[in-house]
Amino acid sequence: MSSSRRSCHNEPNVFCYICGEYTVKKYRKPVTDFVKSAYFSYFKLKIVNDYKPWIPQIVCKMCCEHLRQWVSGQRSRMRFGVPMQWKEQKNHFDDCYFCCVNLRGVNVKK
Numbered sequence: 875m876s877s878s879r880r881s882c883h884n885e886p887n888v889f890c891y892i893c894g895e896y897t898v899k900k901y902r903k904p905v906t907d908f909v910k911s912a913y914f915s916y917f918k919l920k921i922v923n924d925y926k927p928w929i930p931q932i933v934c935k936m937c938c939e940h941l942r943q944w945v946s947g948q949r950s951r952m953r954f955g956v957p958m959q960w961k962e963q964k965n966h967f968d969d970c971y972f973c974c975v976n977l978r979g980v981n982v983k984k
């Protein structure tokens with residue numbers, strides 16, 4: 875038996891696909907067709923939605939709303955120019971975004 879962790883210690887679906895930030899449950903939104911098309915128009919990148927274990931299947935409320943505002947012309951730009959890129963991790967020790975993020979201290983009030 876190997877002692878290295880084979881699975882994530884954090885669940886990928888608590889992270890926003892677009893900004894990569896930890897998202898509390900009530901602010902998680904599904905990746906809808908609207909999100910996909912708005913994301914593509916803004917970033918010129920396609921949302922990879924093929925259920926890989928290292929790719930989140932949610933977006934945060936803020937990204938979702940900002941995309942909506944951008945599409946409707948109420949917002950000229952997103953808060954960042956380059957969205958999070960999701961690559962397969964080599965290991966869960968020092969190459970995994972989810973395992974390396976420290977979730978302690980993250981809460982709704984922050």
Ligand SMILES: [Zn+2]
Nearest residue numbers: 882966970973
């Ligand atoms: Zn991991």
Ligand SMILES: [Zn+2]
Nearest residue numbers: 890893934937
């Ligand atoms: Zn986000």
